[in-house]
Amino acid sequence: MQMNEYKPLIVAFCCNWCSYAGADLAGNNRLNYPADVKIIRVPCSCRVNPMFILRAFQRGADGVIICGCHPGDCHYTSGNYYTRRRMAMLFSMLDYLGIEKERTRVEWVSAAEGAKFAATMNDFAEKVAALGENKRLEDLRCKR
Amino acid sequence: MQKITQTQLIDKAASLLKDGTVSCVLGWSKGEFDYDITPAVFKTEEELKDGFVWNDFCGANFSKYLIEKTRKTEGKILVFLKPCDTYSFNQLLTEHRFDREKVYAVGIPCEGMVDVEKVKVACGDGIIKIDCGEKIAVTTLYADKPIELDAKDVLLERCVNCKSKKHVAYDELLGEEGEVLESARFDEVEKLEAMTPDERFAFWQNELSRCIRCNACRDVCPACTCEKCVFNNPQSGVENKSPANSFEEKMFHIIRAYHVAGRCTDCGECSRVCPQNIPLHLLNRKFIKDMNEFYGEYQAGSEVGQRAPLVNYTTDDVEPGEVFDRGDIDA
Ligand code: SF4
Ligand code: SF4
Ligand code: FES
Numbered sequence: 001m002q003m004n005e006y007k008p009l010i011v012a013f014c015c016n017w018c019s020y021a022g023a024d025l026a027g028n029n030r031l032n033y034p035a036d037v038k039i040i041r042v043p044c045s046c047r048v049n050p051m052f053i054l055r056a057f058q059r060g061a062d063g064v065i066i067c068g069c070h071p072g073d074c075h076y077t078s079g080n081y082y083t084r085r086r087m088a089m090l091f092s093m094l095d096y097l098g099i100e101k102e103r104t105r106v107e108w109v110s111a112a113e114g115a116k117f118a119a120t121m122n123d124f125a126e127k128v129a130a131l132g133e134n135k136r137l138e139d140l141r142c143k144r
Numbered sequence: 145m146q147k148i149t150q151t152q153l154i155d156k157a158a159s160l161l162k163d164g165t166v167s168c169v170l171g172w173s174k175g176e177f178d179y180d181i182t183p184a185v186f187k188t189e190e191e192l193k194d195g196f197v198w199n200d201f202c203g204a205n206f207s208k209y210l211i212e213k214t215r216k217t218e219g220k221i222l223v224f225l226k227p228c229d230t231y232s233f234n235q236l237l238t239e240h241r242f243d244r245e246k247v248y249a250v251g252i253p254c255e256g257m258v259d260v261e262k263v264k265v266a267c268g269d270g271i272i273k274i275d276c277g278e279k280i281a282v283t284t285l286y287a288d289k290p291i292e293l294d295a296k297d298v299l300l301e302r303c304v305n306c307k308s309k310k311h312v313a314y315d316e317l318l319g320e321e322g323e324v325l326e327s328a329r330f331d332e333v334e335k336l337e338a339m340t341p342d343e344r345f346a347f348w349q350n351e352l353s354r355c356i357r358c359n360a361c362r363d364v365c366p367a368c369t370c371e372k373c374v375f376n377n378p379q380s381g382v383e384n385k386s387p388a389n390s391f392e393e394k395m396f397h398i399i400r401a402y403h404v405a406g407r408c409t410d411c412g413e414c415s416r417v418c419p420q421n422i423p424l425h426l427l428n429r430k431f432i433k434d435m436n437e438f439y440g441e442y443q444a445g446s447e448v449g450q451r452a453p454l455v456n457y458t459t460d461d462v463e464p465g466e467v468f469d470r471g472d473i474d475a
Binding site: 050051054058071072078081082084085086087088089090091092093094095096097098099100101104105106136137138139140141 | 336337341342343344345346347348349381391392394395398399401402405427430431434435438439453454455456457458459461462463464465466467468
């Protein structure tokens, strides 16, 4: 392996009640997923303001994924239904501006789905890695 | 050429002032040039006769001014509303931004407003006088006689794609009521959607990098009414134009358009005031079009008290990943 091999930086917003527990389970089961996935725990997927996603890209993320409870299972009953509409709008707008659509994703992962969590992260990281660095939403002032 | 005349409006305003129905009038007044018509408050008949203007340059939408004016004024305010302005008026009422009791709204018909930028393109520099009659007569420093233009050829973008000639709110209506129109306002959005991502990126890079972050689009917008704005916060990192890169204007524009998504009535004020002629309506209309397609037809401001798509949901909404697959959704 080369020393300077490109590794994408991925930010994963995980809701406390399902997906974060799912990530925990993935860890407990010793499932592999890329270490470049940085998890940010949020109380509910609807806590993720669209601005957080733009901000993550601005600060150098190559991909941003939001994980929450399955629709109908939100700890706060309806939070993820709002997430679903908000993110549908945001992703569609990013696509409209010409940002590669593979860089953003929403996935519903329950606390029992450790395997799904790991598989999702592997797949997402692979797709983002194939795209390479995030050039279109980067901010030179925040360059690492 | 407007069907209703300036004199008719002045007479109406003067009589309402006289009988005490209203204590002041929100209207258009003459600016430095014939085309920079400025919003103003009139308190007497003399002031109206002196300064009140109604012609093809009265694009300004007064709905937003009511927020501040209703707080500061004793008695009622008379406001003249064109059909498109009434949508903003309703939207602000939906958001409880001003007291309906303090406003006397007079609906007036509109034949479309002229875009002075288009006039400048057609007539060149040095405009010293513009007369709005049957034709628009433009006197310039360099042409030996006034250049005549058809108003229809130099309308504001929003008037070319006018969505409604019908007033959705008023206390009194002057002139004839019109109809909600079928407009081609999503055509441009569709053209962009049909491009490749690279082409779209290049298109927006070119448009948005011209932005000078004057914030005029935000200030004029009747949906942007927060008293404190993130774009004024020096900690936000997006409070002004950065010399070095192009991210912050993309961020600004995504946030601006998103912030008004579901509340934007497509009044067209943002595109009208932008000094850099950035087609902001293409961002707003993208959101409107998406919401119509995903969550059902919705026109902000058509009724008071509607629930906007982004503060609502159904249990079988489309998944965010599916939005890229437009073909499936349209069906
Ligand atoms: S975003 Fe533009 S078109 Fe929409 S309400 Fe605001 S000023 Fe009007
Ligand atoms: S009005 Fe135009 S130039 Fe000014 S901030 Fe808005 S888009 Fe930028
Ligand atoms: S608590 Fe998990 S999505 Fe709301």
